[in-house]
Amino acid sequence: MFNVYYINYAKAFEISMLIDNRVQTQASREKDSHVEGTANADIDTSGLSKVPYLGKLIPKFEMDGEINGVKSKKVIDTFNVVSTKSTVLNPIYEKAKCENDLSKLKSGELVKIEGLNLEITNPDDVAGTKALLSGALNQIPIDGIGTMDITSIISVFLKDSSYIIEGTVQSKKNEYKVMLKIPMQAENEMESFYNVSDIEIGEVSIVGVYKGKFSKNDLEKKINRMKSLQEKGDSSPENADITDIEDGQEMEQKSNNEDIHYIDIIAIVQDIIL
Secondary structure, X not given: OEEEEEEOHHHHHHHHHHHOOOOOOEXXXXXXEEEEEEEEEEEXXXXXXXXXXXXXXXXXXXXXXXXXXXXXXXXXXXEXXXXXXXXXXXXXXXXXXXXXXXXXXXXXXEEEEEEEEEXXXXXXXHHHHHHHHOOOOOOEEEOOOEEEOHHHHXXXXXXXXXXXXXXXXXXXXXXXXXXXXXXXXXXXXXXXOOOHHHHXXXXXXXXXXXXXXXXXXHHHHHHOHHHHHHHHHHOOHHHOOOHHHHHHHHXXXXXXXXXXXXXXXXXXEEEOOO
């Protein structure tokens, strides 16, 4: 059993339909009770004739017979099956390969990784993007032009913004680093009124498609649009003479040049033990 923190419903629905495209809408439960009995009767009143007065009132007779009885009762209860995001995810959750030793995985495998500690690695980008997506800068006065809707202009650049999330998973022999991303929206990215920060509390399980092992620097450039834009701005000619910043960036790039495994995320769940 599990509780859903995040689910990419479009991906989950498509994969679930590939596993089994039959959607159950009703379920019936039948109760059938059947009782059958046989009884034998043997009545003889001849012995009562010796009793004073009683023998005069009860006539003499004998009877042998067999009595059969059958009683049957059938009750059918019909239930409507409620389809939820959890029920769509459940066949994927059961079919996914549970493997924490990421060296054994191949690109494209449907995988479930348990016992992950996750952390959002771009909180500054998240705060800025959230402010813009929320419409905080809807109308900005500009001299000679009037008011301008900044949000609608930059939304083109922000539509690919994502939470960049890293995690560590421990196998029997090694510890592995994983990276995943969740598309950023103004609200309602998470399920059941959870906040994205809730996935940083305690261990969680993730279900997704394993994409392979990459250099962390190369992978971040591909999936972190905001960081790519910042690096382009830092490398402009007017910033070329700031050697101390460049040296710092170079040291950071070297320190981040480590191997990391990327998961195309379908869902983040909390396993529930009953």
